Amino acid sequence: MKRILLIVALFALVAVGFAPAAAQDAPDGIFPGTWPYSLPPTHHLNLFAAGGPHDSTGIGNFYRQLVVMPFGFYRWDSATYEGLLAESWGFNEDNTKYVVTIKEGTWSDGTPLTANDAVVTYAIGRILNWADWNYLSDVVAVDDRTVEFIFNETGAGYTAERLIMKTRIAPAATYQALADEATALIAAGKTSDDQEWTDLATKIAEFRPDVLLASGPYTYSLEDIGDSYMTLHWQPNSIYSGSVQFGEIRLWQGETESTTPLVLNGDIAWATNVYPPATQQAFVDAGIRLVNVPLGYGAALLMQHDTYPFNIKEVRQAMAYAIDRDENAFFTNGFGATGTEYMAGVLDTMVSTLLDADSIAKLNHYDFDVDRAAELMETAGFTRDADGKWVDAEGKRISVEYKAPAEFADFLGASTNAVEQLNEFGFDITLRAIPWQQTAEDIRQGNFQLSVWSWAGGNPLASRQFFGPIQRFNYVGLSDGQKGMNFPMEFEYNGEMINLDALINDVSSGFDRDAQAQRAGRVALILNDLMPFIPLNIISAAQPFNESILTGAPADGDPLYAAPLDDAWMLKLLLEGVVRPAGS
Amino acid sequence: MRKLIRSYTFRTVVQGLITIWAVMTFTFFLIRLMPGNPAQIKIDEYVDRYGMSEDQARQQVATLFNYDPDQPVFEQYVDYLSDLVRFDLGRSLTSTETPVAEQILRFLPWTLFSVGLALLVAFSLGVLVGLAMAYWRGGLLDNVMTVFASVIYAIPDYIIALLLIMVAGVQLKLIPVGELYGGSTQGIEPGFTVEYILDLLKHAFLPVFTYVLATIGGWMLTMKSSTISTLGEDYITVARARGLPERRLLTAYVGRNAMLPLMTRLAISIGFVVGGSAIIETLFLYPGLGRNLVLAIGLRDYTTMQGIFLVIAISVVVSNILADLLYGWLDPRVRLGGDKGTE
Numbered sequence: 001m002k003r004i005l006l007i008v009a010l011f012a013l014v015a016v017g018f019a020p021a022a023a024q025d026a027p028d029g030i031f032p033g034t035w036p037y038s039l040p041p042t043h044h045l046n047l048f049a050a051g052g053p054h055d056s057t058g059i060g061n062f063y064r065q066l067v068v069m070p071f072g073f074y075r076w077d078s079a080t081y082e083g084l085l086a087e088s089w090g091f092n093e094d095n096t097k098y099v100v101t102i103k104e105g106t107w108s109d110g111t112p113l114t115a116n117d118a119v120v121t122y123a124i125g126r127i128l129n130w131a132d133w134n135y136l137s138d139v140v141a142v143d144d145r146t147v148e149f150i151f152n153e154t155g156a157g158y159t160a161e162r163l164i165m166k167t168r169i170a171p172a173a174t175y176q177a178l179a180d181e182a183t184a185l186i187a188a189g190k191t192s193d194d195q196e197w198t199d200l201a202t203k204i205a206e207f208r209p210d211v212l213l214a215s216g217p218y219t220y221s222l223e224d225i226g227d228s229y230m231t232l233h234w235q236p237n238s239i240y241s242g243s244v245q246f247g248e249i250r251l252w253q254g255e256t257e258s259t260t261p262l263v264l265n266g267d268i269a270w271a272t273n274v275y276p277p278a279t280q281q282a283f284v285d286a287g288i289r290l291v292n293v294p295l296g297y298g299a300a301l302l303m304q305h306d307t308y309p310f311n312i313k314e315v316r317q318a319m320a321y322a323i324d325r326d327e328n329a330f331f332t333n334g335f336g337a338t339g340t341e342y343m344a345g346v347l348d349t350m351v352s353t354l355l356d357a358d359s360i361a362k363l364n365h366y367d368f369d370v371d372r373a374a375e376l377m378e379t380a381g382f383t384r385d386a387d388g389k390w391v392d393a394e395g396k397r398i399s400v401e402y403k404a405p406a407e408f409a410d411f412l413g414a415s416t417n418a419v420e421q422l423n424e425f426g427f428d429i430t431l432r433a434i435p436w437q438q439t440a441e442d443i444r445q446g447n448f449q450l451s452v453w454s455w456a457g458g459n460p461l462a463s464r465q466f467f468g469p470i471q472r473f474n475y476v477g478l479s480d481g482q483k484g485m486n487f488p489m490e491f492e493y494n495g496e497m498i499n500l501d502a503l504i505n506d507v508s509s510g511f512d513r514d515a516q517a518q519r520a521g522r523v524a525l526i527l528n529d530l531m532p533f534i535p536l537n538i539i540s541a542a543q544p545f546n547e548s549i550l551t552g553a554p555a556d557g558d559p560l561y562a563a564p565l566d567d568a569w570m571l572k573l574l575l576e577g578v579v580r581p582a583g584s
Numbered sequence: 585m586r587k588l589i590r591s592y593t594f595r596t597v598v599q600g601l602i603t604i605w606a607v608m609t610f611t612f613f614l615i616r617l618m619p620g621n622p623a624q625i626k627i628d629e630y631v632d633r634y635g636m637s638e639d640q641a642r643q644q645v646a647t648l649f650n651y652d653p654d655q656p657v658f659e660q661y662v663d664y665l666s667d668l669v670r671f672d673l674g675r676s677l678t679s680t681e682t683p684v685a686e687q688i689l690r691f692l693p694w695t696l697f698s699v700g701l702a703l704l705v706a707f708s709l710g711v712l713v714g715l716a717m718a719y720w721r722g723g724l725l726d727n728v729m730t731v732f733a734s735v736i737y738a739i740p741d742y743i744i745a746l747l748l749i750m751v752a753g754v755q756l757k758l759i760p761v762g763e764l765y766g767g768s769t770q771g772i773e774p775g776f777t778v779e780y781i782l783d784l785l786k787h788a789f790l791p792v793f794t795y796v797l798a799t800i801g802g803w804m805l806t807m808k809s810s811t812i813s814t815l816g817e818d819y820i821t822v823a824r825a826r827g828l829p830e831r832r833l834l835t836a837y838v839g840r841n842a843m844l845p846l847m848t849r850l851a852i853s854i855g856f857v858v859g860g861s862a863i864i865e866t867l868f869l870y871p872g873l874g875r876n877l878v879l880a881i882g883l884r885d886y887t888t889m890q891g892i893f894l895v896i897a898i899s900v901v902v903s904n905i906l907a908d909l910l911y912g913w914l915d916p917r918v919r920l921g922g923d924k925g926t927e
Binding site for chain 2: 038039040041042043044049050051056057127128129130131134192201202205206224226227228229230231252253254257258261262264265267297435437438440441454457458467468472477478479
């Protein structure tokens with residue numbers, strides 16, 4: 001009898017010792033956030049198709065990382081990665097490969113995370129023409145947890161690194177069969193011009209998995225998608241399941257107009273929408289803290305350079321001096337915008353990271369100075385008429401139209417204020433608010449005189465920061481026949497012929513950070529001098545963070561707040577359990 | 585056969601079919617004239633949010649979307665028509681390979697329920713109150729209700745919705761806004777159970793209340809005006825002279841005849857039920873067809889937009905035909921007049 005009891009006790013001990021992680025209890029808290037997700041059947045669980053979790057109509061670029069995680073999290077303040085799924089990462093010695101070792105962990109169904117998951121993800125991504133494959137020739141699993149990304153001849157660099165580190169890795173358990181077909185197709189020498197390739201791409205898009213396997217601490221099913229909110233449920237098998245402090249992430253559906261009352265009522269504790277200044281004030285009055293986080297872009301005043309007199313450098317510089325950018329920022333997004341300080345073509349918060357010190361010292365800040373603006377106008381041959389308006393030698397006023405997107409409250413606010421300030425200075429500008437899609441199309445076609453769109457961008461590399469709008473909305477970055485701003489990118493500058501397009505493209509190449517900073521500094525100085533567009537301000541999301549419901553947001557000015565949503569502070573602090581229910 | 589072709593009903597139905605085709609064709613080309621297309625919007629999103637180059641984004645979107653913006657519009661139209669004759673409304677462009685018909689079937693019942701219920705309530709109450717206002721015209725009820733109806737009818741529905749949310753919901757805390765948003769509460773099993781039906785009614789309260797407030801004024805004023813006109817008819821004077829009781833006079837003589845013009849308006853309103861009210865559904869996060877249409881327009885999901893517009897067009901045309909036939913049935917003079925010499 002004793003022996004039997006002993007064996008039973010032994011079994012019990014073993015059972016307890018090997019109890020699966022599922023025995024772990026879900027944390028109590030509910031995190032009330034918001035995202036404008038779509039409802040099924042538009043919303044489905046295919047990670048590779050429009051309408052799936054990865055899409056902006058799915059759960060968007062922040063929340064999806066809590067479900068299907070990427071290798072890493074980028075710190076914009078220090079230009080370094082922190083591992084999420086990756087245990088180690090980096091270029092090999094001769095920079096021909098990027099090598100990632102995946103942390104030991106499991107998917108939500110208990111199957112292990114392996115290098116094969118990455119291989120499967122990239123095999124399908126290849127059929128879908130992912131940008132990553134512009135830099136890669138192959139993705140190979142070296143062992144169970146090590147994967148090598150082999151660069152093509154020109155692919156090695158920080159641009160490719162960011163793409164690799166930010167790609168959400170899909171589960172092989174769900175997508176292996178499709179990946180096998182992709183691999184077979186590539187092995188057979190097929191290309192995207194072949195019908196088989198298109199057929200497979202369609203098959204991938206049609207695929208509708210029943211279950212969403214998660215590597216992150218949360219997952220959901222289609223039943224969890226409600227009309228007013230959806231629920232991401234905690235799952236016990238993630239690397240981060242033990243550290244997060246919420247058992248549910250509740251995402252309220254809707255855009256700004258629907259979520260405003262929910263924030264005021266305390267149903268939503270953290271929101272990433274852009275709220276107008278009056279709403280922000282209402283939040284403050286209700287005792288809700290606003291956390292300022294840059295969105296990675298700002299409003300820029302665009303000129304069509306075929307339009308006289310915006311083809312004259314002094315006039316553009318005068319416009320930069322004549323606009324009080326702090327005032328403009330307030331009209332753009334209340335507490336959630338700041339006037340651009342450095343006028344360098346990269347976000348102010350990135351200037352010290354991306355540019356060399358010598359160039360930073362030489363940047364003209366274009367501080368608000370209407371006298372200096374007037375001097376420049378006179379240099380350009382303009383005088384004031386009896387009404388105080390600037391006229392050229394032929395007595396012609398600067399009578400132009402300014403097109404702005406009617407639906408974008410921030411860009412429209414920036415435009416209204418910029419037009420008012422410039423008209424007060426002596427221009428004769430008529431503002432015309434039109435649908436945003438029409439504004440974008442008109443800018444692309446060069447069918448505008450003045451307009452507004454974003455500058456900088458949600459990518460921390462200097463080449464990508466410079467991209468918009470000088471490349472994005474200029475003939476060099478547009479389709480054939482579209483001229484956009486039509487700012488000439490090849491010209492003589494300080495006695496030297498330069499190709500600004502090539503200079504920008506080259507800024508982030510190579511691995512020498514100092515050389516990159518010098519190249520970026522040079523581009524910044526050219527943009528700063530020629531002022532082909534005016535970077536009016538930098539917009540931030542004044543994110544309501546209700547401290548009666550949540551706690552753990554760092555103090556204002558914390559370096560974590562430097563990153564836009566894709567590398568949001570909240571992601572790191574949620575996963576680490578720093579953000580938690582108030583009072584816990 | 586000739587008699588059938590020349591009949592009022594046949595001609596009305598043929599006119600309806602031609603109208604549907606015309607609306608369908610018009611909307612097909614009109615939405616393609618809108619600035620931006622689904623692919624360009626996605627490209628912009630990739631460039632803005634993910635820092636891709638235009639080329640990279642274009643390349644990826646071309647594979648992601650089953651849509652070629654460079655295909656000639658007339659070819660697209662022919663494809664669309666050939667799908668349509670096979671009762672295929674196509675696939676969503678922004679949720680790859682999701683059938684449009686599936687979306688419509690998912691969202692249409694919610695709109696039919698909420699807007700239909702609101703129409704029923706607003707019509708019934710409006711007719712009753714309008715009748716009373718006319719019958720006791722000049723009295724306190726008439727004066728108060730006329731002012732109320734005029735004011736409430738002048739306020740757009742979305743303003744009423746916003747006032748409900750911000751004043752009654754947020755400031756006065758009379759309505760638990762978050763609890764009432766959506767079509768039903770997550771976790772309650774759908775079915776013919778008391779719990780689910782009560783939950784449906786609870787969630788439909790805000791949109792239905794808004795629709796009722798926004799439309800009841802119109803019904804009241806129209807009914808009042810129609811009743812006053814009827815009260816002046818000779819047969820009412822004769823009926824009164826015959827000593828008929830007031831209640832019988834009011835219901836059998838005045839009410840019935842005064843409602844005649846409202847029946848046409850009701851039938852036409854039924855057609856617009858399908859379109860719902862996009863802004864109201866968006867504000868209350870109600871999962872109806874209108875909200876889906878707003879999303880589809882924002883993303884330029886052409887196929888989804890076309891499908892929804894087609895359903896709306898069909899419902900409006902069918903309800904107009906019904907209104908025509910109903911009026912002819914209710915008032916034989918109209919039918920005989922329309923078919924003079926043909927029947």
